[in-house]
Amino acid sequence: xxQLVIDRLDGKFAICTDSxxxxxxxxxxEVPQGAKAGSVLTITDEGELRLDEEATLRRQxxxxxR
Numbered sequence: 226x227x228q229l230v231i232d233r234l235d236g237k238f239a240i241c242t243d244s245x246x247x248x249x250x251x252x253x254x255e256v257p258q259g260a261k262a263g264s265v266l267t268i269t270d271e272g273e274l275r276l277d278e279e280a281t282l283r284r285q286x287x288x289x290x291r
Contacts, residue, residue, distance in 0.1 A: 227268045228280065231260060241266065 229241035229249060238250040239260065257276040260266060265280035 226270060228277065229266045229268065230284070231256075231262050231264045231266065233262050 227243060229243050229251075232240045232242050232248070234240070234253070235250075237253055239253060239256045241249045241251055243249070251274070255274060257266065257274055260276050263281065263285065265277040265284055267275045267277045267280070269275060
């Protein structure tokens, strides 16, 4: 499985980055409900996007410690 982080919302797209800092534009209609800038998305082996709430929380808490 691959993970993406939503960098920002831009018009009709969620601009996401992966661990290699590659950018992806995903149509907002494809983004799971409740996702926003900073959310972590997981791409399943079947190609489905899911909001990874645990990874999002870990990422947010990690940012506060810096």
